[in-house]
Amino acid sequence: MTSEEHKCPSCKPDNCDDKQQFQTSAGYSRVLIRLKLNKFYRSLSYTAKNIIAVLIQSAPAMEKPFPIVISKLQHAAGCSKASVLRHIPKGEQAGLYKRKNHDAGRKHGSIVTLNKELCERFLELHSQEYGQSANINNESYFILFDGSRDQCGHALDLENKTDLFFSSLSNTEKRVFAVISKLAEVAPSGKVHLIIKNLAEQTSCSEVTARRTVKRGQKNGLYAKKQHERGPRFGVILKLNAKPMDRMKELLQAFPARNDQYQPDITDHDRIHEQNETDHATRLDRNHFNSEPAQAKQPLNPCQSKNHSKLPPHSDTPKDRYHEHLILDRQIENLSNAEEKLSARRLLEISTEDFEIHWPRLHKHKFGPNQIRQIVTHRVVGNETLLDIKNSLYAAEWELEHETFPQNRKGPCNYIFATLKDTGTWRRPVGFLSPNEQALANAKKENSVVRALAEQKKQQAKKETQAKSDKKFESWLATQTPEALAVIDARCTVPPSTEESRYRWRKFYWGKNIYRNSPKQDR
Secondary structure, eight states: TTTTOOOOOOOOTOOOSSHHHHHHHEEEEEEEHHHHHHHHHHOOOOOHHHHHHHHHHHHTTTTTEEEOOHHHHHHTTTOHHHHHHHHHHHHHHHSSEEEEEEOOOOGEEEEEEOOOOHHHHHHHHHHHHHSSOOOOOTOOOOOOOSSGGGGGOOOTTSSHHHHHHHHHHOOOHHHHHHHHHHHHHOGGGGGEEEHHOOOOHTTTOOOOOHHHHHHHHHTTSEEEEOOOTTGGGGGGEEOEEEOHHHHHHHHHHHHHHOOOOOSOOSOOOOOOOOOSSSSSSSHHHHHTTOSSSOOOOOOTTTTOSSSSSSSSOOOOOOTTTTHHHHHHHHHHHTOOOOOHHHHOOOOHHHHHHHHHHHHHHHHHOOOOOOHHHHHHHHHTTTTOOOTHHHHHHHHHHHHHHHOOOOOSSHHHHHHHHHHHHHOOOOOOOOOOOOOOHHHHHHHHHHHHHHHHHHHHHHHHHHHHHHHHHHHHHHHHHTTTHHHHHHHHHSSSSOOOSSSHHHHHHHHHHHIIIIHHHHHHHGG
């Protein structure tokens, strides 16, 4: 009788007529099951093997129901929640265990009952391939290369504190430390300037996860963390410890993080539930696998001034919160032209009070520092000039004052904002002078007036001196006798023939021989 013919359901070795035939049938079935399990094991990826091994080892006893939570398997297996949800049904289909929903609800996990024989065989195969299975009790497990068996001998030294800490990291946390290690390569004197929101965007995780991971690294001695001296909105400063960080970098290169994509067709009772998100700015980053279309961002209103806003004032941001103008500061520092840097800084320093003083008509039309900040951001990113922005504000103010502003449909605020954002300059009205040009013109005018006054004063002094000299000459001439004057006239090389020529010669003689030789106090 063959194994197919032996179909007695109650047949056991004690009551079967053909005890040898029963043993042959049971052994043949056991071999088939083992071969099927071996084939199933070879079809699994490294992540799937590790997840199923962690699930089996988490059982307190074989063939006894026990509860299991997806997040516990996720952290113990060092993978994403989506990977756990994707690979657990494979083990159930292979007959390794059976699952059902927890009586208290799906959020409490599932109740799992293991098949002792198949699970022991699975663990045996896993140990033969990887040397040691996962241990979720203390989360100290081996993380190996994905690939061939020759690479599986490389494991972590769990006696080392850094290696032990690395063994407990998830893929997301590995990505966080990978970014920190990359920043450490170019950090001066071992100090890394870190902004939590920027870190969360680079690693595709939430800010809470990024902040918690950074704190874990501090607790495990990778670095010392302190708040930026300019305030919490500028992030944190990490003072790196060289030896642990070098070891972490080596481990990240040897065991890089794996990216597990979410697949919606998992099971009916294993789904990631929608949660009430409190921070909509990072909701799509945390649930990057969400199939719902992203909501379109609301456009900014370029004409909304802070003084005219009806919205309640925003409270101060929490610690380590990323702010947009910090990136703008870095972009301004990257400008090669020092004059452009200075112009950008001065534009960003303009306050609402300054705007109301210097450009009251623009301020009345709700154009203010908020619009200037948006213009500077747009032009700095595009590496466009900012040198004529301030003079353009004065030109637009002048046109509003003289009622020569261009006719437009959307109002002066939108017209000015669009023009300065795109071109960076405003048309120059006839008769307009910028404050610098007006000051220069006033200075030139003042200098010309000063020079004219000095020249006039000089001429007046010259006339007074000449009049004084003429008076002294007349006094001297009146005291001379005709004989003395005849002697003076005879000394001329060309004897004067008229009264005018004699007068000029006598004055020349007096100035050269008498007035010049007289004491200075008598002149």
